[in-house]
Amino acid sequence: MVVGDLAQEVDVVVVGAGPGGYVAAIRAAQLGKNVVIVDKDEVGGVCLNRGCIPSKAIISASERLMHIREASHVGIEVSGDVTVNMPKLIEWKNGVVKKLTGGVSQLLKGNKIEVAKGEVYFTGPNSLRVMTDDSSQSFKYNDVIIATGSSPAELKILPFDGKRILSSTEALNLQEVPKRFVVVGGGYIGLELGTAYAKLGAEVTILEGTKSLLPGTEGTLTKMVTRKLKKLGVTIVTEAMVQGGEVNGEEVTVRATVKGEEKSFVADYALVSVGRKPNTEEIGLDNVGVELDERGFIKIDKQCKTNVSGVYAIGDCAGGALLAHKASYEGKIAAEVLAGMNSVIDYQAMPFVIFSDPEIAYTGLTEEQAKEEGYEVVTSRFAFAANGRALSMESADGFVQVVAEKETKQLLGVQIVGPEASSLISEAVFAIEMGANAEDIALTIHAHPTLPETFMEAAEGILGHAIHMVNKK
Numbered sequence: 001m002v003v004g005d006l007a008q009e010v011d012v013v014v015v016g017a018g019p020g021g022y023v024a025a026i027r028a029a030q031l032g033k034n035v036v037i038v039d040k041d042e043v044g045g046v047c048l049n050r051g052c053i054p055s056k057a058i059i060s061a062s063e064r065l066m067h068i069r070e071a072s073h074v075g076i077e078v079s080g081d082v083t084v085n086m087p088k089l090i091e092w093k094n095g096v097v098k099k100l101t102g103g104v105s106q107l108l109k110g111n112k113i114e115v116a117k118g119e120v121y122f123t124g125p126n127s128l129r130v131m132t133d134d135s136s137q138s139f140k141y142n143d144v145i146i147a148t149g150s151s152p153a154e155l156k157i158l159p160f161d162g163k164r165i166l167s168s169t170e171a172l173n174l175q176e177v178p179k180r181f182v183v184v185g186g187g188y189i190g191l192e193l194g195t196a197y198a199k200l201g202a203e204v205t206i207l208e209g210t211k212s213l214l215p216g217t218e219g220t221l222t223k224m225v226t227r228k229l230k231k232l233g234v235t236i237v238t239e240a241m242v243q244g245g246e247v248n249g250e251e252v253t254v255r256a257t258v259k260g261e262e263k264s265f266v267a268d269y270a271l272v273s274v275g276r277k278p279n280t281e282e283i284g285l286d287n288v289g290v291e292l293d294e295r296g297f298i299k300i301d302k303q304c305k306t307n308v309s310g311v312y313a314i315g316d317c318a319g320g321a322l323l324a325h326k327a328s329y330e331g332k333i334a335a336e337v338l339a340g341m342n343s344v345i346d347y348q349a350m351p352f353v354i355f356s357d358p359e360i361a362y363t364g365l366t367e368e369q370a371k372e373e374g375y376e377v378v379t380s381r382f383a384f385a386a387n388g389r390a391l392s393m394e395s396a397d398g399f400v401q402v403v404a405e406k407e408t409k410q411l412l413g414v415q416i417v418g419p420e421a422s423s424l425i426s427e428a429v430f431a432i433e434m435g436a437n438a439e440d441i442a443l444t445i446h447a448h449p450t451l452p453e454t455f456m457e458a459a460e461g462i463l464g465h466a467i468h469m470v471n472k473k
């Protein structure tokens with residue numbers, strides 16, 4: 001480390017180039033700020049390099065395989081074996097990632113943002129050092145946006161070894177389809193990867209500590225996913241408390257207490273996906289003086305401000321929903337606030353998406369939450385089984401549910417489980433954002449035959465005049 005090197009002065013430093021950081025940097029540059037963004041790794045953060053994008057690529061490849069396997073049902077017959085070339089699949093996935101990270105680099109360059117590569121260490125509230133193995137650079141800034149993200153949480157009793165006991169990062173880079181794959185933790189990350197590997201041919205077991213998969217997500221939505229997993233041959237073990245495990249050669253054994261009984265699960269690989277921890281340790285935050293909560297997340301207000309003036313935090317390291325679009329949204333707010341705008345966070349219509357099979361997506365309030373908040377509610381549910389497009393796609397499991405306020409019919413929340421729920425939720429997000437009521441949706445002409453017609457029908461159901469289902473009296 002070079003002590004006493006001359007610090008470069010800039011308006012804004014963004015620490016971390018994930019979906020929070022790079023979006024914040026671009027927005028700040030658009031608003032006329034001179035910006036430096038720092039990352040010790042590739043730009044794009046977890047989401048592009050070892051999260052959203054690679055997982056969706058593997059999921060989409062596994063779905064393609066399922067479509068081929070099940071094609072005879074619709075009269076397409078494949079003769080000969082259908083095999084999976086895992087190294088090639090991973091290479092293709094890496095290509096997708098590379099295209100996107102390359103795009104982010106271009107955008108940063110196009111917005112005249114300086115990218116500094118190295119590990120950040122704060123030396124004070126307005127200064128930091130960026131270090132690599134053989135260099136050190138110092139910056140002084142007016143404002144800093146901390147966007148250091150999160151890392152996989154480790155189970156002390158079953159620590160990652162990167163070879164047989166994997167975090168999601170290694171599980172996205174396997175060079176073979178596991179014969180047996182144990183997933184510890186039935187949250188969305190474990191479920192998405194477990195489903196993909198089951199489709200690629202692995203015998204998958206999911207161990208979940210609580211009573212059902214996807215804790216925190218409404219039971220009516222998860223029920224359909226659980227049913228499909230069982231159909232795929234996935235073993236779901238709930239109320240399973242992992243006690244430890246060990247690696248023996250090319251095998252891993254996970255020991256758990258299941259409803260009071262000791263059980264062992266043997267597999268080629270175990271994925272431990274039990275949560276994420278914020279990257280707020282060992283970066284010198286003590287020198288900044290920002291307050292953390294009891295789990296180590298940086299405390300922020302509705303404008304992404306920390307307790308220290310000029311210091312903002314966004315994305316996973318600031319807690320809340322650990323989702324890429326939430327990080328990017330906060331990135332824009334933080335950049336606008338430091339540039340003098342009066343932007344404020346509003347999560348009312350934030351979408352939550354799980355790329356399960358079928359997909360789950362929801363926004364706003366569930367019926368229960370709406371009642372808890374004191375609303376009188378009316379709900380309506382339209383099944384994909386009555387939608388021509390879903391039937392023609394051979395993908396008609398699930399429903400769209402609309403929750404509205406009884407008197408005004410204003411939309412309070414929408415829950416979807418079914419084909420392309422991840423895309424369908426956008427219309428609901430927009431509707432709630434615009435304060436739409438059921439009539440606004442019902443009066444909007446939806447193209448036929450398309451999946452979004454289900455949303456129109458569910459909204460018509462709120463008004464008691466859906467056409468393609470019998471309305472509630």
Ligand SMILES: Cc1cc2nc3c(=O)[nH]c(=O)nc-3n(C[C@H](O)[C@H](O)[C@H](O)COP(=O)(O)OP(=O)(O)OC[C@H]3O[C@@H](n4cnc5c(N)ncnc54)[C@H](O)[C@@H]3O)c2cc1C
Pocket residue numbers: 015016017018019020021038039040041042043044045046047048050051052053055118119120121147148149150168189279283314315316317322323324325326327355
């Ligand atoms: C397997 C998986 C699948 C996921 N799928 C989805 C999905 O489908 N949809 C969704 O919305 N979200 C998904 N997520 C979550 C999503 O990836 C995160 O919410 C998102 O990446 C958070 O963005 P961020 O900018 O806050 O931080 P990150 O993406 O974590 O980026 C933080 C960056 O900071 C850098 N950094 C950290 N410390 C330092 C330091 N000291 N010095 C320099 N640089 C540093 C890191 O190298 C990293 O690049 C998934 C996550 C995983 C693991």
